[in-house]
Amino acid sequence: MDLTYEKGQTIKDFLVQNREAFEQQLLREAVNVREKIKEIQAIGNIDLIQNAHKLVMHVIEQQEEELIQFSRQEGEIWAKFKLTLTFKLEWVQAIRRTIWNFLYDYNEKTENKQTSQDFFELEKNINDYIDKFLNSFFLSYSTYKDELIESQNRLVENLSVPIIPVTSEVYVLPLIGTVDQARMSTIEEKVLMEIGEKRIRTLVLDLSGIAEMEEVVVNHLMKLIDGVSIMGSKPIITGVRPDVVRKMIALGVYFEKKAETKGSLQQALADFFTTANNES
Secondary structure, X not given: OOOOOOOOOOHHHHHHHOXXXXXXXXXXXXXXXXXXXXXXXXHHOOOHHHHHHHHHHHHHOOOHHHHHHHHHHHHHHHHHOOOOHHHHHHHHHHHHHHHHHHHHHHHHHOOOOOOHHXXXXXXXXXXXXXXXXXXXXXXXXXXXXXXXXXXXXXXXXHHHOOOEEOOOOEEEEEEEEEEOHHHHHHHHHHHHHHHHHHOXXXXXXXXXXXXXXXXXXXXXXHHHHHHHHHOOOEEEEEOOOHHHXXXXXXXXXXXXXXXXXXXXXXXXXXXXXXXXXXXX
């Protein structure tokens, strides 16, 4: 490789002057990534070549703070756009090899050749900085992914506990599908929190959409009704399916002792508005 060297040049200046040759060597090293460069840029607006030069400068100048900040940004972007980690690892390792090829050429051309010990120390420092970049990158990538998963889980939980306002004081909680113990715990937590925050005076729990309810869930539901009452809200149960009623009878559990019951949600709302109109 025909590289340009000027007397007294620093390593940084040598790399800047031979920037184009560096890019060519890097692309030869990164066999799999070079075919994906345009695709990656289209997906996440990531300029791999430009970012490679930025990484090299941070490493050569030992700018640890800037290196870590850059790695965190990169980790978030790769996680956000779901880019393949193997491409990133191959790309950084190709940068590492290319740096060493150029440092070898630099040492051959410079008039102040480094000793074996100096060269070993330089190698160690550069490898340490590249490893710091990778470690921080993967940590940032993982953290972003975990936060994204947590955010999605919270969204799913909110969608699974849809507390719908009818008026400023009356809300409906339609329960749909299978309610297991884990979901019941989520329902209990959100319901009690919403009652406190929204000052819900009446909460209608509509069970018409429940496909199946285990014994332990029935017990949790009874505790939830107790909690609703303790929070100062009136619980109304609607739409209890016959198979659920049979299970509750077998368990010796009756809603009537703890909550008002209605045959359907429509009946509960009709009764509520009739009472409200009569009072007004």
